[in-house]
Amino acid sequence: MRIVTAKEFQDWLSQGEVLEKDSHGAKVIRLSDGKLLKIFRSRRLPLLARLSPEAARFDDRAKRLQAIGIQTPTICETCWIDRSKLVSACLYEPLAGQPLDRLFRDSRAQFDLLLPQLAAYIYHLHRRGIYFRSLHLGNILRTPDNDFGLIDFLDIRFKNRPLGHMLIRRNFQHLRNYLQRRKVENFPWEELMAAYKTASKASR
Structure with missing residues:
Protein backbone atom coordinates (compact mmCIF):
# COMPACT_ATOMS: atom_id res chain seq x y z
CA MET A 1 0.00 0.00 0.00
CA ARG A 2 1.38 3.38 -0.96
CA ILE A 3 1.59 6.25 1.52
CA VAL A 4 -0.47 9.27 0.53
CA THR A 5 1.40 12.57 0.81
CA ALA A 6 0.11 15.26 3.14
CA LYS A 7 -0.49 17.53 0.15
CA GLU A 8 -2.51 14.92 -1.73
CA PHE A 9 -4.67 14.25 1.31
CA GLN A 10 -5.19 17.96 1.88
CA ASP A 11 -6.23 18.33 -1.77
CA TRP A 12 -8.79 15.56 -1.29
CA LEU A 13 -10.15 17.33 1.77
CA SER A 14 -10.29 20.79 0.19
CA GLN A 15 -11.67 19.72 -3.20
CA GLY A 16 -13.96 16.92 -2.02
CA GLU A 17 -17.15 16.78 0.00
CA VAL A 18 -17.05 15.28 3.49
CA LEU A 19 -20.02 12.91 3.75
CA GLU A 20 -19.26 11.42 7.16
CA LYS A 21 -17.06 12.52 10.03
CA ASP A 22 -16.54 11.93 13.72
CA SER A 23 -14.52 13.51 16.52
CA HIS A 24 -11.29 12.36 14.83
CA GLY A 25 -12.07 13.93 11.47
CA ALA A 26 -13.42 12.93 8.07
CA LYS A 27 -14.54 9.31 7.58
CA VAL A 28 -15.96 9.35 4.04
CA ILE A 29 -15.12 11.95 1.35
CA ARG A 30 -16.66 12.25 -2.10
CA LEU A 31 -13.87 13.32 -4.45
CA SER A 32 -14.26 15.61 -7.44
CA ASP A 33 -14.29 12.64 -9.85
CA GLY A 34 -17.15 10.95 -7.99
CA LYS A 35 -15.07 8.31 -6.24
CA LEU A 36 -15.35 7.87 -2.48
CA LEU A 37 -12.48 7.84 -0.01
CA LYS A 38 -13.25 5.78 3.10
CA ILE A 39 -10.88 6.41 6.00
CA PHE A 40 -10.14 3.85 8.71
CA ARG A 41 -8.59 4.75 12.07
CA SER A 42 -7.51 1.49 13.64
CA ARG A 43 -8.10 0.67 17.30
CA ARG A 44 -6.41 -2.72 17.09
CA LEU A 45 -2.94 -3.57 18.34
CA PRO A 46 -0.36 -1.62 16.28
CA LEU A 47 1.41 -4.75 15.02
CA LEU A 48 -1.85 -6.29 13.77
CA ALA A 49 -2.99 -3.01 12.23
CA ARG A 50 0.27 -2.65 10.29
CA LEU A 51 0.32 -6.26 9.10
CA SER A 52 -3.35 -6.25 8.12
CA PRO A 53 -4.63 -2.67 7.88
CA GLU A 54 -8.36 -2.02 7.84
CA ALA A 55 -8.29 -0.76 4.25
CA ALA A 56 -6.73 -4.01 3.03
CA ARG A 57 -9.27 -6.06 5.00
CA PHE A 58 -12.12 -4.01 3.53
CA ASP A 59 -10.75 -4.63 0.03
CA ASP A 60 -10.43 -8.37 0.72
CA ARG A 61 -14.03 -8.59 1.95
CA ALA A 62 -15.29 -6.72 -1.10
CA LYS A 63 -13.55 -9.20 -3.39
CA ARG A 64 -14.82 -12.21 -1.46
CA LEU A 65 -18.39 -10.93 -1.54
CA GLN A 66 -18.21 -10.15 -5.24
CA ALA A 67 -16.84 -13.63 -5.92
CA ILE A 68 -20.08 -15.17 -4.60
CA GLY A 69 -22.34 -12.73 -6.40
CA ILE A 70 -22.91 -10.12 -3.67
CA GLN A 71 -22.76 -6.57 -5.03
CA THR A 72 -20.37 -4.16 -3.29
CA PRO A 73 -18.48 -0.98 -4.17
CA THR A 74 -15.54 -1.51 -6.53
CA ILE A 75 -12.23 -0.84 -4.77
CA CYS A 76 -9.75 1.13 -6.87
CA GLU A 77 -6.88 1.52 -4.40
CA THR A 78 -5.89 1.00 -0.78
CA CYS A 79 -3.40 3.34 0.86
CA TRP A 80 -1.96 4.71 4.07
CA ILE A 81 -3.05 8.18 5.09
CA ASP A 82 -0.81 8.15 8.17
CA ARG A 83 0.98 4.87 8.84
CA SER A 84 2.42 6.03 12.15
CA LYS A 85 -1.11 6.66 13.46
CA LEU A 86 -2.54 3.54 11.76
CA VAL A 87 -4.83 5.54 9.46
CA SER A 88 -5.53 3.72 6.18
CA ALA A 89 -8.04 4.35 3.40
CA CYS A 90 -9.86 2.81 0.44
CA LEU A 91 -10.57 4.69 -2.77
CA TYR A 92 -13.58 3.17 -4.51
CA GLU A 93 -16.35 3.55 -7.03
CA PRO A 94 -19.59 3.81 -5.06
CA LEU A 95 -22.23 1.16 -5.51
CA ALA A 96 -25.27 2.62 -7.25
CA GLY A 97 -28.46 2.32 -5.28
Missing part, protein backbone atom coordinates in the same frame (compact mmCIF):
# COMPACT_ATOMS: atom_id res chain seq x y z
CA GLN A 98 -30.66 3.69 -2.53
CA PRO A 99 -30.05 2.84 1.14
CA LEU A 100 -32.99 0.99 2.63
CA ASP A 101 -33.22 3.38 5.57
CA ARG A 102 -33.94 6.20 3.12
CA LEU A 103 -36.43 4.06 1.23
CA PHE A 104 -38.19 3.16 4.49
CA ARG A 105 -38.37 6.84 5.44
CA ASP A 106 -39.40 8.21 2.05
CA SER A 107 -41.56 5.45 0.57
CA ARG A 108 -42.93 3.10 3.21
CA ALA A 109 -45.35 1.41 0.79
CA GLN A 110 -42.51 0.55 -1.61
CA PHE A 111 -40.37 -0.70 1.28
CA ASP A 112 -43.15 -3.01 2.48
CA LEU A 113 -43.45 -4.49 -1.00
CA LEU A 114 -39.73 -5.34 -0.89
CA LEU A 115 -39.91 -7.20 2.43
CA PRO A 116 -40.15 -10.74 0.93
CA GLN A 117 -37.21 -10.06 -1.38
CA LEU A 118 -35.19 -8.46 1.43
CA ALA A 119 -35.87 -11.42 3.73
CA ALA A 120 -34.80 -13.82 0.99
CA TYR A 121 -31.62 -11.79 0.48
CA ILE A 122 -30.74 -11.94 4.17
CA TYR A 123 -31.49 -15.66 4.17
CA HIS A 124 -29.17 -16.07 1.17
CA LEU A 125 -26.38 -14.32 3.08
CA HIS A 126 -26.89 -16.61 6.05
CA ARG A 127 -26.92 -19.72 3.85
CA ARG A 128 -23.59 -18.60 2.36
CA GLY A 129 -22.12 -18.41 5.86
CA ILE A 130 -22.01 -14.61 5.94
CA TYR A 131 -22.34 -13.12 9.40
CA PHE A 132 -22.73 -9.35 9.02
CA ARG A 133 -22.68 -7.68 12.42
CA SER A 134 -23.51 -4.31 10.84
CA LEU A 135 -26.62 -5.70 9.15
CA HIS A 136 -28.93 -2.70 9.14
CA LEU A 137 -30.98 -0.60 6.75
CA GLY A 138 -28.21 1.94 6.14
CA ASN A 139 -25.78 -0.75 4.95
CA ILE A 140 -28.06 -2.44 2.41
CA LEU A 141 -28.73 -0.71 -0.91
CA ARG A 142 -31.55 -1.29 -3.36
CA THR A 143 -29.66 -1.41 -6.64
CA PRO A 144 -30.88 -0.24 -10.08
CA ASP A 145 -31.13 -3.87 -11.27
CA ASN A 146 -33.77 -4.56 -8.58
CA ASP A 147 -31.32 -6.47 -6.40
CA PHE A 148 -29.52 -5.53 -3.19
CA GLY A 149 -25.92 -4.70 -2.35
CA LEU A 150 -23.82 -4.23 0.77
CA ILE A 151 -21.66 -1.34 1.95
CA ASP A 152 -19.60 -0.70 5.10
CA PHE A 153 -18.88 -4.41 5.58
CA LEU A 154 -15.51 -4.39 7.36
CA ASP A 155 -16.87 -6.47 10.25
CA ILE A 156 -18.30 -9.24 8.05
CA ARG A 157 -17.22 -12.75 8.96
CA PHE A 158 -17.20 -15.67 6.54
CA LYS A 159 -18.13 -19.04 8.00
CA ASN A 160 -17.44 -22.38 6.34
CA ARG A 161 -21.08 -23.45 6.60
CA PRO A 162 -24.53 -21.86 6.78
CA LEU A 163 -25.15 -19.88 9.95
CA GLY A 164 -26.70 -21.78 12.84
CA HIS A 165 -29.78 -20.66 14.73
CA MET A 166 -27.78 -18.87 17.42
CA LEU A 167 -25.85 -16.69 14.96
CA ILE A 168 -29.01 -15.99 12.97
CA ARG A 169 -30.79 -14.79 16.11
CA ARG A 170 -27.77 -12.70 17.06
CA ASN A 171 -27.60 -11.18 13.58
CA PHE A 172 -31.25 -10.14 13.68
CA GLN A 173 -30.72 -8.76 17.19
CA HIS A 174 -28.06 -6.42 15.76
CA LEU A 175 -30.68 -5.17 13.31
CA ARG A 176 -33.22 -4.76 16.09
CA ASN A 177 -30.73 -2.84 18.23
CA TYR A 178 -30.04 -0.54 15.28
CA LEU A 179 -33.75 0.19 14.89
CA GLN A 180 -34.02 0.94 18.61
CA ARG A 181 -30.99 3.22 18.63
CA ARG A 182 -32.35 5.13 15.65
CA LYS A 183 -35.80 5.18 17.25
CA VAL A 184 -37.34 3.77 14.07
CA GLU A 185 -41.06 3.50 14.61
CA ASN A 186 -43.55 1.10 13.02
CA PHE A 187 -40.91 -1.12 11.45
CA PRO A 188 -42.64 -4.28 10.13
CA TRP A 189 -40.56 -6.64 12.26
CA GLU A 190 -43.02 -9.51 12.46
CA GLU A 191 -43.59 -9.33 8.71
CA LEU A 192 -39.83 -9.49 8.09
CA MET A 193 -39.46 -12.52 10.36
CA ALA A 194 -42.40 -14.25 8.67
CA ALA A 195 -40.91 -13.56 5.23
CA TYR A 196 -37.53 -14.91 6.39
CA LYS A 197 -39.24 -18.09 7.60
CA THR A 198 -41.02 -18.42 4.26
CA ALA A 199 -37.71 -17.97 2.39
CA SER A 200 -36.07 -20.69 4.50
CA LYS A 201 -38.92 -23.12 3.82
CA ALA A 202 -38.88 -22.38 0.10
CA SER A 203 -35.21 -23.38 -0.14
CA ARG A 204 -35.71 -26.83 1.34
Whole structure:
Protein backbone atom coordinates (compact mmCIF):
# COMPACT_ATOMS: atom_id res chain seq x y z
CA MET A 1 0.00 0.00 0.00
CA ARG A 2 1.38 3.38 -0.96
CA ILE A 3 1.59 6.25 1.52
CA VAL A 4 -0.47 9.27 0.53
CA THR A 5 1.40 12.57 0.81
CA ALA A 6 0.11 15.26 3.14
CA LYS A 7 -0.49 17.53 0.15
CA GLU A 8 -2.51 14.92 -1.73
CA PHE A 9 -4.67 14.25 1.31
CA GLN A 10 -5.19 17.96 1.88
CA ASP A 11 -6.23 18.33 -1.77
CA TRP A 12 -8.79 15.56 -1.29
CA LEU A 13 -10.15 17.33 1.77
CA SER A 14 -10.29 20.79 0.19
CA GLN A 15 -11.67 19.72 -3.20
CA GLY A 16 -13.96 16.92 -2.02
CA GLU A 17 -17.15 16.78 0.00
CA VAL A 18 -17.05 15.28 3.49
CA LEU A 19 -20.02 12.91 3.75
CA GLU A 20 -19.26 11.42 7.16
CA LYS A 21 -17.06 12.52 10.03
CA ASP A 22 -16.54 11.93 13.72
CA SER A 23 -14.52 13.51 16.52
CA HIS A 24 -11.29 12.36 14.83
CA GLY A 25 -12.07 13.93 11.47
CA ALA A 26 -13.42 12.93 8.07
CA LYS A 27 -14.54 9.31 7.58
CA VAL A 28 -15.96 9.35 4.04
CA ILE A 29 -15.12 11.95 1.35
CA ARG A 30 -16.66 12.25 -2.10
CA LEU A 31 -13.87 13.32 -4.45
CA SER A 32 -14.26 15.61 -7.44
CA ASP A 33 -14.29 12.64 -9.85
CA GLY A 34 -17.15 10.95 -7.99
CA LYS A 35 -15.07 8.31 -6.24
CA LEU A 36 -15.35 7.87 -2.48
CA LEU A 37 -12.48 7.84 -0.01
CA LYS A 38 -13.25 5.78 3.10
CA ILE A 39 -10.88 6.41 6.00
CA PHE A 40 -10.14 3.85 8.71
CA ARG A 41 -8.59 4.75 12.07
CA SER A 42 -7.51 1.49 13.64
CA ARG A 43 -8.10 0.67 17.30
CA ARG A 44 -6.41 -2.72 17.09
CA LEU A 45 -2.94 -3.57 18.34
CA PRO A 46 -0.36 -1.62 16.28
CA LEU A 47 1.41 -4.75 15.02
CA LEU A 48 -1.85 -6.29 13.77
CA ALA A 49 -2.99 -3.01 12.23
CA ARG A 50 0.27 -2.65 10.29
CA LEU A 51 0.32 -6.26 9.10
CA SER A 52 -3.35 -6.25 8.12
CA PRO A 53 -4.63 -2.67 7.88
CA GLU A 54 -8.36 -2.02 7.84
CA ALA A 55 -8.29 -0.76 4.25
CA ALA A 56 -6.73 -4.01 3.03
CA ARG A 57 -9.27 -6.06 5.00
CA PHE A 58 -12.12 -4.01 3.53
CA ASP A 59 -10.75 -4.63 0.03
CA ASP A 60 -10.43 -8.37 0.72
CA ARG A 61 -14.03 -8.59 1.95
CA ALA A 62 -15.29 -6.72 -1.10
CA LYS A 63 -13.55 -9.20 -3.39
CA ARG A 64 -14.82 -12.21 -1.46
CA LEU A 65 -18.39 -10.93 -1.54
CA GLN A 66 -18.21 -10.15 -5.24
CA ALA A 67 -16.84 -13.63 -5.92
CA ILE A 68 -20.08 -15.17 -4.60
CA GLY A 69 -22.34 -12.73 -6.40
CA ILE A 70 -22.91 -10.12 -3.67
CA GLN A 71 -22.76 -6.57 -5.03
CA THR A 72 -20.37 -4.16 -3.29
CA PRO A 73 -18.48 -0.98 -4.17
CA THR A 74 -15.54 -1.51 -6.53
CA ILE A 75 -12.23 -0.84 -4.77
CA CYS A 76 -9.75 1.13 -6.87
CA GLU A 77 -6.88 1.52 -4.40
CA THR A 78 -5.89 1.00 -0.78
CA CYS A 79 -3.40 3.34 0.86
CA TRP A 80 -1.96 4.71 4.07
CA ILE A 81 -3.05 8.18 5.09
CA ASP A 82 -0.81 8.15 8.17
CA ARG A 83 0.98 4.87 8.84
CA SER A 84 2.42 6.03 12.15
CA LYS A 85 -1.11 6.66 13.46
CA LEU A 86 -2.54 3.54 11.76
CA VAL A 87 -4.83 5.54 9.46
CA SER A 88 -5.53 3.72 6.18
CA ALA A 89 -8.04 4.35 3.40
CA CYS A 90 -9.86 2.81 0.44
CA LEU A 91 -10.57 4.69 -2.77
CA TYR A 92 -13.58 3.17 -4.51
CA GLU A 93 -16.35 3.55 -7.03
CA PRO A 94 -19.59 3.81 -5.06
CA LEU A 95 -22.23 1.16 -5.51
CA ALA A 96 -25.27 2.62 -7.25
CA GLY A 97 -28.46 2.32 -5.28
CA GLN A 98 -30.66 3.69 -2.53
CA PRO A 99 -30.05 2.84 1.14
CA LEU A 100 -32.99 0.99 2.63
CA ASP A 101 -33.22 3.38 5.57
CA ARG A 102 -33.94 6.20 3.12
CA LEU A 103 -36.43 4.06 1.23
CA PHE A 104 -38.19 3.16 4.49
CA ARG A 105 -38.37 6.84 5.44
CA ASP A 106 -39.40 8.21 2.05
CA SER A 107 -41.56 5.45 0.57
CA ARG A 108 -42.93 3.10 3.21
CA ALA A 109 -45.35 1.41 0.79
CA GLN A 110 -42.51 0.55 -1.61
CA PHE A 111 -40.37 -0.70 1.28
CA ASP A 112 -43.15 -3.01 2.48
CA LEU A 113 -43.45 -4.49 -1.00
CA LEU A 114 -39.73 -5.34 -0.89
CA LEU A 115 -39.91 -7.20 2.43
CA PRO A 116 -40.15 -10.74 0.93
CA GLN A 117 -37.21 -10.06 -1.38
CA LEU A 118 -35.19 -8.46 1.43
CA ALA A 119 -35.87 -11.42 3.73
CA ALA A 120 -34.80 -13.82 0.99
CA TYR A 121 -31.62 -11.79 0.48
CA ILE A 122 -30.74 -11.94 4.17
CA TYR A 123 -31.49 -15.66 4.17
CA HIS A 124 -29.17 -16.07 1.17
CA LEU A 125 -26.38 -14.32 3.08
CA HIS A 126 -26.89 -16.61 6.05
CA ARG A 127 -26.92 -19.72 3.85
CA ARG A 128 -23.59 -18.60 2.36
CA GLY A 129 -22.12 -18.41 5.86
CA ILE A 130 -22.01 -14.61 5.94
CA TYR A 131 -22.34 -13.12 9.40
CA PHE A 132 -22.73 -9.35 9.02
CA ARG A 133 -22.68 -7.68 12.42
CA SER A 134 -23.51 -4.31 10.84
CA LEU A 135 -26.62 -5.70 9.15
CA HIS A 136 -28.93 -2.70 9.14
CA LEU A 137 -30.98 -0.60 6.75
CA GLY A 138 -28.21 1.94 6.14
CA ASN A 139 -25.78 -0.75 4.95
CA ILE A 140 -28.06 -2.44 2.41
CA LEU A 141 -28.73 -0.71 -0.91
CA ARG A 142 -31.55 -1.29 -3.36
CA THR A 143 -29.66 -1.41 -6.64
CA PRO A 144 -30.88 -0.24 -10.08
CA ASP A 145 -31.13 -3.87 -11.27
CA ASN A 146 -33.77 -4.56 -8.58
CA ASP A 147 -31.32 -6.47 -6.40
CA PHE A 148 -29.52 -5.53 -3.19
CA GLY A 149 -25.92 -4.70 -2.35
CA LEU A 150 -23.82 -4.23 0.77
CA ILE A 151 -21.66 -1.34 1.95
CA ASP A 152 -19.60 -0.70 5.10
CA PHE A 153 -18.88 -4.41 5.58
CA LEU A 154 -15.51 -4.39 7.36
CA ASP A 155 -16.87 -6.47 10.25
CA ILE A 156 -18.30 -9.24 8.05
CA ARG A 157 -17.22 -12.75 8.96
CA PHE A 158 -17.20 -15.67 6.54
CA LYS A 159 -18.13 -19.04 8.00
CA ASN A 160 -17.44 -22.38 6.34
CA ARG A 161 -21.08 -23.45 6.60
CA PRO A 162 -24.53 -21.86 6.78
CA LEU A 163 -25.15 -19.88 9.95
CA GLY A 164 -26.70 -21.78 12.84
CA HIS A 165 -29.78 -20.66 14.73
CA MET A 166 -27.78 -18.87 17.42
CA LEU A 167 -25.85 -16.69 14.96
CA ILE A 168 -29.01 -15.99 12.97
CA ARG A 169 -30.79 -14.79 16.11
CA ARG A 170 -27.77 -12.70 17.06
CA ASN A 171 -27.60 -11.18 13.58
CA PHE A 172 -31.25 -10.14 13.68
CA GLN A 173 -30.72 -8.76 17.19
CA HIS A 174 -28.06 -6.42 15.76
CA LEU A 175 -30.68 -5.17 13.31
CA ARG A 176 -33.22 -4.76 16.09
CA ASN A 177 -30.73 -2.84 18.23
CA TYR A 178 -30.04 -0.54 15.28
CA LEU A 179 -33.75 0.19 14.89
CA GLN A 180 -34.02 0.94 18.61
CA ARG A 181 -30.99 3.22 18.63
CA ARG A 182 -32.35 5.13 15.65
CA LYS A 183 -35.80 5.18 17.25
CA VAL A 184 -37.34 3.77 14.07
CA GLU A 185 -41.06 3.50 14.61
CA ASN A 186 -43.55 1.10 13.02
CA PHE A 187 -40.91 -1.12 11.45
CA PRO A 188 -42.64 -4.28 10.13
CA TRP A 189 -40.56 -6.64 12.26
CA GLU A 190 -43.02 -9.51 12.46
CA GLU A 191 -43.59 -9.33 8.71
CA LEU A 192 -39.83 -9.49 8.09
CA MET A 193 -39.46 -12.52 10.36
CA ALA A 194 -42.40 -14.25 8.67
CA ALA A 195 -40.91 -13.56 5.23
CA TYR A 196 -37.53 -14.91 6.39
CA LYS A 197 -39.24 -18.09 7.60
CA THR A 198 -41.02 -18.42 4.26
CA ALA A 199 -37.71 -17.97 2.39
CA SER A 200 -36.07 -20.69 4.50
CA LYS A 201 -38.92 -23.12 3.82
CA ALA A 202 -38.88 -22.38 0.10
CA SER A 203 -35.21 -23.38 -0.14
CA ARG A 204 -35.71 -26.83 1.34
